[in-house]
Amino acid sequence: MKAVICTRYGGPEVLKIADVRKPIPKDGELLVRVMASAVNTADTRTRGLDVAGPMKLAMRLVLGWKSPRQPILGTVFAGTVEEANTDKFRKGDRVYGCTSGVSYGCHGEFVAVKADGVVAPMPENASFEEAASLLFGGTTALSFLDKVNPEAGQKLLVYGASGAVGTAAVQIGSALGLKVTGAASGANEELVRGLGVCDFIDYRNDDYTKKGISYDIIFDAVGKTSKSKAKLALKPGGSFITVGGASVAKESKSQLDQIRAWFEQGKLKSVIDRVYSLESTAEAHAYVDQGHKKGNVVLKIQS
Known part of the structure; x- marks a missing residue:
């Protein structure tokens, strides 16, 4: 499959398109054909090792010393179920969700995720691009407000x-x-x-x-x-x-269910600044690095 890999820590130029092995889902996992994702600050900070002082050392220890151990960045996805090793979803289901921790993996044509993880049916009336744009901001805002x-x-x-x-x-x-x-x-x-x-x-x-x-x-x-x-x-x-302190957002399936309900009720709409192709991911990172985006920068992974 095609994916964007982070070859080392640095500017957007370290991101390259590569052919990589398609994930094989384990028991209880889904293989999702990713139709859309997004580039957010979690991606750009990881790529650029953009943290202050001693946190850089901690970040290298967690993520990888010279480059991310998981070279495929991306924490949100919207797409269709390609394989379902579970009875919770079926092939063809339209789903959206987040990969947690240091898993990343969404800036490629496929991603394997736990069926009982942060994945849920997409809003019925949403495009893949709209669904992907709801996730990072929506789950972060909900997580902090719930506190x-x-x-x-x-x-x-x-x-x-x-x-x-x-x-x-x-x-x-x-x-x-x-x-x-x-x-x-x-x-x-x-x-x-x-x-x-x-x-x-x-x-x-x-x-x-x-x-x-x-x-x-x-x-x-x-x-x-x-x-x-x-x-x-x-x-x-x-x-x-x-969002600038030590506290971090914790995504959950219940948040996705609430976001879906609000979107379908017209209480929450997708805000998309720009849409880039997978091949233009480095350009998307460069734009996000400027710090002036309005809403979300979306990647259209497949048509």
Whole structure:
């Protein structure tokens, strides 16, 4: 099968197209024909070994010293079941899901995943590209919001509301009945307002801590604001959550089921900035590296 492999740590140029052996599913696993995936920050940080100081050593020990032990990156997939060594799915089922930990493996034509893992039927009315774009941001936003047990009517500020996690957090917050304010670059105001926010802050020209508004929850969806600063705009007992700390998102099948339900109900929509072919994966990485994508960058693996 064709796949994109990471030959060593470095810039997008280290990514190469290669013919590799197709995975063989074990008992209890599915072989999924991957139709679409996405390039997200988990992929670009792994490729570039993009972590601070001593964390680079830890990352090498976990992922591989000179290059990733799993050279095929990609943590999300949408496609069809090619083989099912389980009674939970059948050949031809349209599924979407995530590979956890250091498994990766989604930037190729096939991936083997556990049937009882983070995989579920796709939303019925979604394209493969739309389904793939829902996963990284949607599961991350849900995972972090679940940590603070939000209640309907509370005020939520999403800092970095135009990225993959931010666009999902804005919509999920609204679906949960929260009063959502989105903070992003003014160039993305139309996009963020279109996702259903109650208010918008251009964080390049306006300081959210000086608006005279207090929030129940501040969600830093890009890792670019601090807890000490957020406290200035939090209500007493309010919660600050960030993708930039030590806490990590934990994906689950129940999250996929909830995302599917919201998409089918029209409460959550796919936000896709650009679509690239598998052969153009290095270009997709270069674009994500710029840090200005709106929503998701999707890979169309097969037609």
